[in-house]
Amino acid sequence: MGNWVVIAEYYSDVYRTEFVRRGLETKLQALEALRAALFTYVPSKNLVEKRRRVYRFADQETYLVVIKGKLTQWECTLRIAELVSDSADPAVAERERMDGGAAEVAEGPQDRIPPGY
Template identity: 80%
Template sequence: MGDWVVIADYYSDVHRTEFIRRGLETREQALEALREALHTYTPSKKIIEKRRQVYRFPDQETYLVVITGKLTEWECTLRIAELISDS
């Protein structure tokens, strides 16, 4: 059994990685949580969403989410990862 997570990578003054979901037991659970987050995840910045575009990368485990707001456009990459070491 692994320890799977769903993460968001984005740039906001500096590169940031945010854990969306932690403690998922299987890859399948992580993929399901990832698919749910594609349409519900919002950045910590206050953005009034007018449009959301979701692009899937060929590996089927990574997505680019582009949110167009009233004044700005915001991009993040959502993906899954498995914890393989914790010392």
């Protein structure tokens, strides 16, 4: 199972995060899936699309998709993410440590998520 995913984040009565694609093996595969989703992803709700604008953020891994519908306008952020820890599978975190990790460890106190949360 791959550790990379493509997610959509948007506000629809409440803030939501939706997995668009899961189980991608590499960052390159995730970026390809992200770029494919830019022009095909539609929200869960019914929306008659009249126009779609796609904006790329400077990090090259995050996009803002703005869909103008018949009556409303809808915005979402599409991005990739890597699974680095899973309380149900400690091997995920161990693999991340062995690979050197994508993120650097910050100095000073850090938040800790309790096991099973």
